[in-house]
Amino acid sequence: MLMNKQKHILLATMLTVVVALVLGGCSTKVANLSQEKIKLGYVGPLTGDLASIGNDEKRAIQLALTASGRTDIEVIFEDSHCNGQAGSNAAQKLVNVDQVQLIMGAGCSDATLAMLPIIQQGQVVLFSSLSTSPELTKVGGEYFFRNAPSDDKATEVLAKLIKNKKIALVSENNDFGQAFLNDLKVKLAEFDTTPVADEIFNTGTTDYKTILQKVKESKAEVLAVISNSPVSNGLVIKQAKELGLEMAYYGTDSIAGSEFSDTAQDAAEGVYAILVAANTADDRVNKLLQLYENTYLEGPASDAYTVLSYDRMNIVLKAIDAVGYDAEAIRNYLHTINYDGLAGYTSFDENGDSSILPLVLRFEDGELVPVQQ
Amino acid sequence: MDFIVQLAIYSAIASIAAVSLNYVVGFTGIMSISHASFYGIGAYGTALLLTKTGLSFVPALLLGVLITGLVAAFASVPILRLREDSLMLVSVGFALIIHSLMLNWQSLTNGPRGVKSIPRPEIFGISLTDKNFYLVLCLVLLVLTIIIFYKITKSPYGTVIKGIRENEEVMKNYGYNVSKYKHSVFVLGAIFAGLAGGLFASYIQYISPESFILLPSVFMLIMVILGGMGSIGGSIIGAILITVIPELMRFAGLPSSFAAESNQIVYGIILFALMYWRPQGLFGKYKI
Amino acid sequence: MFQVLVNGIIVGGIYALITIGFNLIYSAVRFYHLAYGAVGILGAYLTYQIQKFIFETQGGGLITGFLLGLLISSIVTGMLGILIWKFLYRPLRKNGASNVSMIVASFGLLIILQNLIGLIFGQSAKTIRLSEVTTQGYEFLSASITKNQILILIVTLVSVFVFELFLHRTKIGTAIRAVGQNSQLAAVVGVKTEKVIYITFFIASFLSVLASSLIALEISLKPTYGLMLILKVIVASIIGGIGSMRGALVGGLMLGVAENFGAYYFGSQWQDTVAFGLLVIFLLVRPQGLFKK
Numbered sequence: 001m002l003m004n005k006q007k008h009i010l011l012a013t014m015l016t017v018v019v020a021l022v023l024g025g026c027s028t029k030v031a032n033l034s035q036e037k038i039k040l041g042y043v044g045p046l047t048g049d050l051a052s053i054g055n056d057e058k059r060a061i062q063l064a065l066t067a068s069g070r071t072d073i074e075v076i077f078e079d080s081h082c083n084g085q086a087g088s089n090a091a092q093k094l095v096n097v098d099q100v101q102l103i104m105g106a107g108c109s110d111a112t113l114a115m116l117p118i119i120q121q122g123q124v125v126l127f128s129s130l131s132t133s134p135e136l137t138k139v140g141g142e143y144f145f146r147n148a149p150s151d152d153k154a155t156e157v158l159a160k161l162i163k164n165k166k167i168a169l170v171s172e173n174n175d176f177g178q179a180f181l182n183d184l185k186v187k188l189a190e191f192d193t194t195p196v197a198d199e200i201f202n203t204g205t206t207d208y209k210t211i212l213q214k215v216k217e218s219k220a221e222v223l224a225v226i227s228n229s230p231v232s233n234g235l236v237i238k239q240a241k242e243l244g245l246e247m248a249y250y251g252t253d254s255i256a257g258s259e260f261s262d263t264a265q266d267a268a269e270g271v272y273a274i275l276v277a278a279n280t281a282d283d284r285v286n287k288l289l290q291l292y293e294n295t296y297l298e299g300p301a302s303d304a305y306t307v308l309s310y311d312r313m314n315i316v317l318k319a320i321d322a323v324g325y326d327a328e329a330i331r332n333y334l335h336t337i338n339y340d341g342l343a344g345y346t347s348f349d350e351n352g353d354s355s356i357l358p359l360v361l362r363f364e365d366g367e368l369v370p371v372q373q
Numbered sequence: 374m375d376f377i378v379q380l381a382i383y384s385a386i387a388s389i390a391a392v393s394l395n396y397v398v399g400f401t402g403i404m405s406i407s408h409a410s411f412y413g414i415g416a417y418g419t420a421l422l423l424t425k426t427g428l429s430f431v432p433a434l435l436l437g438v439l440i441t442g443l444v445a446a447f448a449s450v451p452i453l454r455l456r457e458d459s460l461m462l463v464s465v466g467f468a469l470i471i472h473s474l475m476l477n478w479q480s481l482t483n484g485p486r487g488v489k490s491i492p493r494p495e496i497f498g499i500s501l502t503d504k505n506f507y508l509v510l511c512l513v514l515l516v517l518t519i520i521i522f523y524k525i526t527k528s529p530y531g532t533v534i535k536g537i538r539e540n541e542e543v544m545k546n547y548g549y550n551v552s553k554y555k556h557s558v559f560v561l562g563a564i565f566a567g568l569a570g571g572l573f574a575s576y577i578q579y580i581s582p583e584s585f586i587l588l589p590s591v592f593m594l595i596m597v598i599l600g601g602m603g604s605i606g607g608s609i610i611g612a613i614l615i616t617v618i619p620e621l622m623r624f625a626g627l628p629s630s631f632a633a634e635s636n637q638i639v640y641g642i643i644l645f646a647l648m649y650w651r652p653q654g655l656f657g658k659y660k661i
Numbered sequence: 662m663f664q665v666l667v668n669g670i671i672v673g674g675i676y677a678l679i680t681i682g683f684n685l686i687y688s689a690v691r692f693y694h695l696a697y698g699a700v701g702i703l704g705a706y707l708t709y710q711i712q713k714f715i716f717e718t719q720g721g722g723l724i725t726g727f728l729l730g731l732l733i734s735s736i737v738t739g740m741l742g743i744l745i746w747k748f749l750y751r752p753l754r755k756n757g758a759s760n761v762s763m764i765v766a767s768f769g770l771l772i773i774l775q776n777l778i779g780l781i782f783g784q785s786a787k788t789i790r791l792s793e794v795t796t797q798g799y800e801f802l803s804a805s806i807t808k809n810q811i812l813i814l815i816v817t818l819v820s821v822f823v824f825e826l827f828l829h830r831t832k833i834g835t836a837i838r839a840v841g842q843n844s845q846l847a848a849v850v851g852v853k854t855e856k857v858i859y860i861t862f863f864i865a866s867f868l869s870v871l872a873s874s875l876i877a878l879e880i881s882l883k884p885t886y887g888l889m890l891i892l893k894v895i896v897a898s899i900i901g902g903i904g905s906m907r908g909a910l911v912g913g914l915m916l917g918v919a920e921n922f923g924a925y926y927f928g929s930q931w932q933d934t935v936a937f938g939l940l941v942i943f944l945l946v947r948p949q950g951l952f953k954k
Contacts, residue, residue, distance in 0.1 A: 116579075210664075242796070264795075
């Protein structure tokens with residue numbers, strides 16, 4: 001099957017691979033010994049559809065770390081590529097090779113769900129600031145925590161706001177969109193409200209005109225856009241305005257941030273956002289967003305997740321200071337904490353779900369301001 | 374160490390897919406980009422059977438593989454009517470259609486929410502949740518795959534297929550039912566892709582349509598091209614390299630501000646360089 | 662209903678505009694330049710950057726900035742197109758690469774370009790605007806269409822007309838087709854094949870920036886758009902007939918209309934299925950497309 005020369009290439013390749021792996025493992029261990037830094041892990045979508053948000057998370061962590069002045073803590077950032085295999089490899093590497101006790105992540109459901117068996121087996125804490133799927137409450141497991149609130153809460157708030165009106169729902173065909181959509185429809189049904197339009201678009205769609213045409217024909221008074229992509233949100237609302245649709249618009253977290261604002265620009269005026277964080281009435285939030293802009297020369301793609309990720313790093317620091325860097329201890333500590341964060345007072349229930357409640361904000365004169373309920 | 378075991382498992386699974394794709398693309402010359410779709414159908418078939426019915430691992434896996442074979446048999450009819458770049462394109466179209474079905478046929482596949490909590494195998498009552506056992510399972514199946522394809526390629530049947538690769542017209546003139554041979558190659562290749570998919574599903578324990586879009590098919594093709602068209606050993610090397618290199622890059626210590634994109638750029642460069650310097654791949658006998 | 666048709670025509674016009682250049686290149690070199698979409702998007706990013714520079718630091722207007730950016734970027738990207746042929750594709754050809762090889766190599770180039778864009782400009786979407794206010798489109802016959810969309814359609818129609826004439830009525834156009842059909846024979850009769858291919862790549866890449874920048878006015882810019890566009894272009898060119906200018910128009914329009922009607926009747930989540938279903942059908946039933954070159 002293989003000639004001599006080819007056998008040599010084969011052997012050389014395998015040798016290289018093995019050596020690289022071993023060296024990789026060794027170098028990390030050597031680094032461990034020499035500097036004795038506390039190593040935390042991060043796994044998130046640094047490329048792919050949610051890359052702009054993943055990068056926000058990363059930068060927020062770096063800002064929090066710098067602000068804390070700690071030099072004994074190091075965060076190892078790994079890309080989940082927004083897919084399960086890469087995410088699980090990233091988690092496995094962090095758990096096995098870097099021997100972390102805590103991983104901050106993940107974002108895309110594919111990666112998060114693929115990581116769960118690994119962190120459960122490795123007995124490592126997984127702390128997410130981006131996963132809002134209600135299903136994670138049940139399947140998360142005892143090592144999973146999130147300060148991003150379950151969409152369960154957002155759908156509750158939204159349903160109360162738009163009940164008994166003629167509603168058009170436009171949702172993204174991904175885990176976030178569909179989970180949110182189904183939950184919302186269930187809650188609306190409790191108020192005897194059925195949507196007059198229910199359109200689903202695939203991730204990466206750029207042309208919403210025909211969907212909006214159907215919305216127009218349904219004579220809806222309210223349009224709720226359910227997508228975690230700031231650009232999609234922006235394009236829907238911009239195109240709606242170009243088509244002359246007159247209705248009240250509601251969106252979710254991804255509305256707060258420069259990516260949405262740049263895309264929708266003035267069409268965003270009057271849009272409501274059900275946000276899980278980024279309460280612009282809180283001065284600390286404004287300071288953080290300003291710091292982000294000063295440091296990185298552009299605003300965050302998503303304010304909400306930047307704030308949550310920032311809080312997360314600080315919560316982790318607090319935990320380490322309180323009980324040391326050990327997964328079991330941190331886990332128990334997190335159940336007792338009530339942290340005054342930029343996203344609100346954060347505590348975790350027995351499922352690792354946070355106490356943060358979504359806010360309702362509205363674009364007025366280009367700024368998101370809280371709405372009194 | 375668990376990390377290495379996991380990489381080995383993914384490599385073994387990828388190898389099964391690559392060896393079977395090599396049979397279709399490298400050995401027989403059918404430029405199919407839909408292999409990951411069969412991988413996906415096998416994964417979904419096995420996953421849904423494991424979670425929705427009471428079937429245990431072995432029957433679920435076998436049924437999943439069977440379903441994949443049936444779909445491949447149907448799909449091969451339109452796909453194999455074409456040649457070369459048209460075939461490539463139509464297989465891309467097919468792959469995207471299958472992805473769309475996975476995404477939108479919600480009553481069957483649960484759509485974008487995916488299939489969660491897929492159990493690890495339980496064979497004869499023994500629960501094989503341990504990674505090391507799973508690796509053994511994958512390696513056993515990989516060896517089986519290699520033996521099967523090796524024997525086929527060395528057999529008289531294999532000689533006919535080699536002939537089809539070189540010159541279809543001549544083989545037709547000799548009286549061979551070329552179409553029937555190509556169909557059988559396509560379906561057999563798909564069956565093993567489905568097997569790899571089933572193994573993937575049970576290991577990673579969560580699948581969604583995201584895992585099976587266009588890029589995985591491209592990766593599989595890269596594995597075969599890199600390893601060498603027509604070479605079984607080459608496909609395995611290709612599979613290992615493509616599975617492991619991105620993970621090795623994590624250790625390269627690139628600043629995370631461009632590590633992610635650099636990773637992908639490396640793939641692009643590999644593809645391009647291969648086409649330029651060694652279109653037959655590392656160990657290949659045939660050029661693409 | 663009529664609005665759906667209009668929507669289809671608008672987006673079809675966008676597809677057609679990019680397919681024109683893609684088909685032009687195919688006419689000359691007979692392989693699929695998959696990276697073409699990414700080249701156009703890269704150019705559009707450059708337009709964005711220049712417009713931003715002029716608007717924010719030089720006090721120029723949005724429109725001036727856009728036009729200047731467009732001009733500079735188109736020329737620069739046109740040259741990039743030539744470089745891509747000269748240093749990347751031609752060596753492959755000289756090595757005897759098959760058509761399939763070229764597709765694979767082109768795909769590799771696409772991945773490289775896409776990620777370079779991500780590295781240089783970041784993953785966050787970039788928006789190009791001609792005015793600070795979003796305006797409602799014009800209403801006619803119960804359908805709405807915006808200024809920008811009308812502009813895109815006009816540019817597309819003009820381009821198809823111009824390039825159809827160019828390919829079939831000018832010396833250079835004939836030379837391009839000759840090189841595409843049989844470059845050795847063309848060289849024998851005195852056609853400077855290299856120069857012809859350079860011109861083709863320049864013009865096509867120039868056009869791709871024009872197209873992508875106009876499109877960016879509609880949908881902003883993300884690094885992944887290069888791949889998204891080229892997939893649609895492939896479908897459009899298979900439908901219309903690869904290498905044909907008229908085919909680019911008809912293919913693009915058919916694709917756009919089919920997608921939108923599919924979205925209207927079956928739901929937008931089936932939009933891609935419609936597009937690729939069309940691809941499969943045409944490849945099986947009429948692989949040469951509607952118009953022969």
